[in-house]
Structures are given as structure tokens and as C-alpha cells.
Amino acid sequence: MSSLLSPDKKTSEAELEGLDKLQTDTARSGADRKKQLKRTLTRVLSPLAAVVVLILIWQLYVWLGGKRQDVVPGPLDVAATFGQLWEQGTLQQAVWTSVQRGLIGFVVSAVIGTALGLLFAQVRPLRTAFGPLISGLQVLPSVAWVPAAIIWFGLSDGTVYFVLLMGAIPSIINGLISGVDQVPPQFRSMGTVLGASKTELSLRIILPAALPGYLSGLKQGWAFSWRSLMAAEIIAIGGTMGFGLGTLLQQGRDLSDMGMVMAAILMILLVGIVVELAIFAPIERKLLRGRGLLLN
Structure with missing residues (x-):
């Protein structure tokens, strides 16, 4: 029809x-x-x-009067302290100093941790020899490095960066090794058959396939680096250390100013949340969605 x-x-x-x-x-x-x-x-x-x-x-x-006002200030009191620190420029200086140190230290940690992680994952004797040491360093509290770092580097940025690196690198290494262990052996065989060199096999096949575990290691590395940075800034004060959020927190303690202490704690928490939501969360969603592991 x-x-x-x-x-x-x-x-x-x-x-x-x-x-x-x-x-x-x-x-x-x-x-x-x-x-x-x-x-x-x-x-x-x-x-x-x-x-x-x-x-x-x-x-x-x-x-309800659970504690005295000078011991547990209310949200409005802490907000007022925020305003005072902002007007003085103290808050901006502390945030900028700590964030700058944290990002620089984390990038350096990521570069070193990635190189060592790939090396240990590919060379079995090195992994057998150094694996327990790396795991031990990961669980060692970063604050334990502060006294030694002060003796070695004095009251300088070197102390902060050393403590930060020792806190972040082991986590990144272990995260990458864990990701590499989950790569199917067929991927290596395919790369070898196609004539890939060891460097190409590591960078173009194994590392992309290990990205989920590697990203988890990076997230954990950032968390350790941020905590390590705060520990170093709280303990190592003076010299050429500069004024970071950890220093602000310690200054509030010295002055018995709970408003300043709470303001510093909230800013440390806020920076961590912003980095997670603005950097790691979008990358993780994109990675999982690209592999069909996330529908929305």
C-alpha cells in the first residue's frame, strides 16, 4: 500500500x-x-x-550551658573570630601558606611515589625487600619525624616538606602497587606481544589499567600529607617557618583563645573538604563512569 x-x-x-x-x-x-x-x-x-x-x-x-563560653564558644563567637582574623589578614596568610605547602609537597610526593611504586611493582626482589618497610612507614605517625626533621633542617620549610613527604609517599606507593596487582596478566602479555618496551608497558598499559587503585593511593596520600603538614606546623614554630594554619592553631592554644582554636580547626577541615570535592571527587566519578562502574 x-x-x-x-x-x-x-x-x-x-x-x-x-x-x-x-x-x-x-x-x-x-x-x-x-x-x-x-x-x-x-x-x-x-x-x-x-x-x-x-x-x-x-x-x-x-x-543549654554545657560548658563555659570561653571553653566552648558558640558558632556566632567563632564567626566573629573568623571576621577578626580576616580583617587582620591573618586567616588569608595562614590558609595561603598551608595550602601552598600542601600542594607543592603533594605534587612532589606523587612524582616520587609513582616512580617508586611502578619500580617496586615491576621488580619483584625490590618489592620483597622494601615492601614491609614501606608499609611500616605508612603506619608510622608523621609527628614522629618532626623532632628529627628539626635537628636536620632547623626551623625552616625543609622540616615541613620532609615530614609531609614521609607521610604521603608510602601511601601513594602502596596504592599504586595495589592497583597494579589488580591488572589482569593478559594486559602485560598483550603489551609484550605488541613489542612494548618496559617503560611503555609501565606508562601506557599498566599505569592506566591500575588507575582506580592509584587514585585511591593519591587520595590517601593527600590526606596523610595534609595531616603531616599540620603536625609539623603545630610543633615547629619560629625561625623561617612562616605562618600556617597549624601555627594559627598553636597560637590559639598559647593564648587560651578557643575561638581562634575552633576557627583554625574549621579552616583545616574546610580545606580538606574543598580539595576532596573540587579535585578528587570529579576525577573519580569520571574514571568510574568511563569504565562503566558508575551509571549516574
């Missing part, structure tokens, strides 16, 4: 089908955008709601 239709009739039906498909695709695209917006709002609003609830509980505890 359709063969008996005139050319104009066929063209009209094709145009209608095209319009229907276009409308369907547009509606589907609009629905997808709404779902994406809803997911984004949920990811943003849920943590904010949790923060608001915690602040209300905090304020309620202060109102």
Missing part, C-alpha cells in the same frame, strides 16, 4: 516522523538535564543540610 502513495505523501510522512523523533529527543534531553540538575542539587544541598544541623546542635549545646 505504501508503494502506491504519491512522492509528496511519502515526503510528508517522513517529515512527520522526523518531527516526532526530534520532539522525543528534545523531551528526553530536557528530562536528562532535570535529572542531572536534581543529582547536582542533592550532592550540594545534602552536605549543607548536614552542616546546618550540626551547627544547630552546637548552638543548642552552648545555650
Whole structure:
């Protein structure tokens, strides 16, 4: 029957089908955008709601008189301290100093940890020899390195960076080794058959395949480096150390100013959350989605 239709009739039906498909695709695209917006709002609003609830509980505890005001200041008192430190420029200086040190130290740790991790993962005798030492260094509290670092480097940035590196590198190495262990052996065989050198096999086949474990090691390495940095800044004060968030925290303790102590603690927490949400979380979602491990 359709063969008996005139050319104009066929063209009209094709145009209608095209319009229907276009409308369907547009509606589907609009629905997808709404779902994406809803997911984004949920990811943003849920943590904010949790923060608001915690602040209300905090304020309620202060109102009920659980502790003296100078021992447990309320949210408004801490906010006032934030404002004073901001006007003085102290808060900006402390945040900039610590974030700069943290990022530089983490990048250096990532470079060293990646190179050593690949080496230990590929050379079995080295892994057997140094594996227990690396694991031991990972569980060793970073604060234990501070006295030795002060003796070796004095009250300088060298002390901070040494403690930071010793805290972050072992975690990155172990994370990468764990990721490499999960790479199917067929990948290595395929690379060898295709004529890849050891360097190409490591950088173009094994490392990309080990990215999930490697990323976990990087996240843990950042957490250790940030904690190590705070420990070094709290203990090593003076000389050419500069003024970081750890120094601000220690200054609040010396002055018995709980508002300053709480402000420093909240800023340390905030920096850690921002780095996680702005850097690691998007990379992790993209990596998992690209491998079909994340649907949304």
C-alpha cells in the first residue's frame, strides 16, 4: 500500500516522523538535564543540610550551658573570630601558606611515589625487600619525624616538606602497587606481544589499567600529607617557618583563645573538604563512569 502513495505523501510522512523523533529527543534531553540538575542539587544541598544541623546542635549545646563560653564558644563567637582574623589578614596568610605547602609537597610526593611504586611493582626482589618497610612507614605517625626533621633542617620549610613527604609517599606507593596487582596478566602479555618496551608497558598499559587503585593511593596520600603538614606546623614554630594554619592553631592554644582554636580547626577541615570535592571527587566519578562502574 505504501508503494502506491504519491512522492509528496511519502515526503510528508517522513517529515512527520522526523518531527516526532526530534520532539522525543528534545523531551528526553530536557528530562536528562532535570535529572542531572536534581543529582547536582542533592550532592550540594545534602552536605549543607548536614552542616546546618550540626551547627544547630552546637548552638543548642552552648545555650543549654554545657560548658563555659570561653571553653566552648558558640558558632556566632567563632564567626566573629573568623571576621577578626580576616580583617587582620591573618586567616588569608595562614590558609595561603598551608595550602601552598600542601600542594607543592603533594605534587612532589606523587612524582616520587609513582616512580617508586611502578619500580617496586615491576621488580619483584625490590618489592620483597622494601615492601614491609614501606608499609611500616605508612603506619608510622608523621609527628614522629618532626623532632628529627628539626635537628636536620632547623626551623625552616625543609622540616615541613620532609615530614609531609614521609607521610604521603608510602601511601601513594602502596596504592599504586595495589592497583597494579589488580591488572589482569593478559594486559602485560598483550603489551609484550605488541613489542612494548618496559617503560611503555609501565606508562601506557599498566599505569592506566591500575588507575582506580592509584587514585585511591593519591587520595590517601593527600590526606596523610595534609595531616603531616599540620603536625609539623603545630610543633615547629619560629625561625623561617612562616605562618600556617597549624601555627594559627598553636597560637590559639598559647593564648587560651578557643575561638581562634575552633576557627583554625574549621579552616583545616574546610580545606580538606574543598580539595576532596573540587579535585578528587570529579576525577573519580569520571574514571568510574568511563569504565562503566558508575551509571549516574
